[in-house]
Amino acid sequence: MLKRRTFLTVASMTGLMPAAFAKNADTQWNKTVDVLVFGGGMAGLTAAISAKQNGAKNVLLLEKAAYLGGHSVMSGAGYYIGGTDKQKNAGIDDSLEINWKDAVDRGVAANRFIKRDTAVARTVYENGVETMGWLESLGVKFTDQPVQGIGNRKRVHYVAPGYKRGSPELIKALNQAALKAGVVIQTNSKLVSLITESKELGAPVIGAVVEEKGKTFNIRATGGVILATGGFANGPEMVKRYHPYLEGVPSLGSKMNVGDGIRAATDIGAQMIVETNGFGMNMLFVGTHKGQSMGLPLTEAPIIVVNKEGQRFQDESRGYLACTHKMVEKGYKVGYWIFDAKTFEKYRNGCLKPLFETEVVHEYPTLETLAKGEKINVDGLLQTVKDYNEDVAKGKDRHFGRTKLLQTLDKGPFCAFEAEPRIYTSYSGLEINTKGQVLDTRSKPIPGLYAAGDVCGHLGYQANLGGGGISSLSCAAVYGRITGKEAAVR
Numbered sequence: 001m002l003k004r005r006t007f008l009t010v011a012s013m014t015g016l017m018p019a020a021f022a023k024n025a026d027t028q029w030n031k032t033v034d035v036l037v038f039g040g041g042m043a044g045l046t047a048a049i050s051a052k053q054n055g056a057k058n059v060l061l062l063e064k065a066a067y068l069g070g071h072s073v074m075s076g077a078g079y080y081i082g083g084t085d086k087q088k089n090a091g092i093d094d095s096l097e098i099n100w101k102d103a104v105d106r107g108v109a110a111n112r113f114i115k116r117d118t119a120v121a122r123t124v125y126e127n128g129v130e131t132m133g134w135l136e137s138l139g140v141k142f143t144d145q146p147v148q149g150i151g152n153r154k155r156v157h158y159v160a161p162g163y164k165r166g167s168p169e170l171i172k173a174l175n176q177a178a179l180k181a182g183v184v185i186q187t188n189s190k191l192v193s194l195i196t197e198s199k200e201l202g203a204p205v206i207g208a209v210v211e212e213k214g215k216t217f218n219i220r221a222t223g224g225v226i227l228a229t230g231g232f233a234n235g236p237e238m239v240k241r242y243h244p245y246l247e248g249v250p251s252l253g254s255k256m257n258v259g260d261g262i263r264a265a266t267d268i269g270a271q272m273i274v275e276t277n278g279f280g281m282n283m284l285f286v287g288t289h290k291g292q293s294m295g296l297p298l299t300e301a302p303i304i305v306v307n308k309e310g311q312r313f314q315d316e317s318r319g320y321l322a323c324t325h326k327m328v329e330k331g332y333k334v335g336y337w338i339f340d341a342k343t344f345e346k347y348r349n350g351c352l353k354p355l356f357e358t359e360v361v362h363e364y365p366t367l368e369t370l371a372k373g374e375k376i377n378v379d380g381l382l383q384t385v386k387d388y389n390e391d392v393a394k395g396k397d398r399h400f401g402r403t404k405l406l407q408t409l410d411k412g413p414f415c416a417f418e419a420e421p422r423i424y425t426s427y428s429g430l431e432i433n434t435k436g437q438v439l440d441t442r443s444k445p446i447p448g449l450y451a452a453g454d455v456c457g458h459l460g461y462q463a464n465l466g467g468g469g470i471s472s473l474s475c476a477a478v479y480g481r482i483t484g485k486e487a488a489v490r
Helices: 042-053 085-089 096-109 118-137 166-181 236-242 260-267 320-330 341-347 353-357 367-374 378-394 459-465 472-489
Strands: 005-008 031-038 059-062 078-080 154-158 184-186 189-196 205-212 215-227 272-275 279-286 304-306 335-339 362-364 414-426 437-439 445-451
Touching: 031 042, 031 205, 031 472, 042 059, 042 166, 042 215, 042 472, 059 189, 078 118, 078 472, 085 154, 096 118, 118 472, 166 184, 189 215, 189 260, 205 445, 215 260, 215 472, 260 445, 304 378, 320 335, 320 414, 341 414, 362 367, 367 378, 367 414, 445 472
Parallel strands: 031 059, 031 215, 059 184, 215 445
Antiparallel strands: 005 272, 078 154, 189 205, 205 215, 279 414, 304 335, 335 414, 362 414, 437 445
């Protein structure tokens, strides 16, 4: 069993990289650029734009797929950050320090806050508001009203027109901004390996081997290589290697996310962080629109979640990520989210709104008809709700210690929907510093190698499972912007 955070060493004790992965300065170059970016999602596009804005003349962005977007285009389009003007205009009291304190408090309480290198995570909080303004200057539009997500304040700023629908608009705006800035974009281009100056561990990265149409090319990068290739949610071999308990669980993430960037970097001695709960989990709706994933806010309402036997299995207020991890741990193929008319009336235009837009909620006059309709054990569900209501009346959840969003489930009609666990993204990944530099197995920066987005380890883990009020999109944008600048001025 891995500890909560494990570092994998791939270099030998002699300080040399494996010879098979090393290149040298005598490499025959097919092309030379200032900055070479791999990945066409939020992280890659922002990195490329930032590099151009900071003086890089020749910036080349390579995307493995035939189209841009990566994992970002499949996201909920939510940019999490506290202290924005939109929050102030909506009367929401929030700030950098309040946001950060929430991250620490909630993360520590859930035993998920990562204490090492917190400066890397705090950098997102410190730069998130400014980066959001920068995105707006590039043509990205956000909705005016922030909404509730994980945490105790409304910090989710959806890219317009809103939840999920904003994701294509985000990529469209960034693509246009990149082209306008003069970034050269090529699709169907795969990262094969990184080229280093020598065989020494920590030797500068000077370029990369790229595969296009079955042929390989050596591209030199005088400023640096930026990895924005995403995680490995769709890489079964890496999933099995690092997180065997998730073997066989389907993925909702981009099919391109198989760990190319992580593999290339660890091959030259980069540090790999492995989190015990190293994957972002999501839910796949079972219903009219099967194929849509669950939105973040759904466990920010007084909802209970049960298994086929009608039994609760954890504190639901900990979030949908924790619920899905628990389902996988216990071997549950499906879960049932249940709430009553009181919750519907209070949250229908708030955090539950995206749920009803998917048309997967089933309504029943009684709990008994709900159990029968959803094929849940009737006696089990009735007993669970009876016990839960008694606990709520006493103000104490005897079984799972839930203290947040305690509300009786007793007013019909009752609502339910069924969902299945899915892997969404990986939280294990490359170790970086506050400049986005990739670290080697000695925790020293590898010159010329940067990373942003889901290819990095621990940022998404801390942000989401820790309840820190930042999202993968805000992490990707902040470090995309940082790495682009760092590579450009190097």
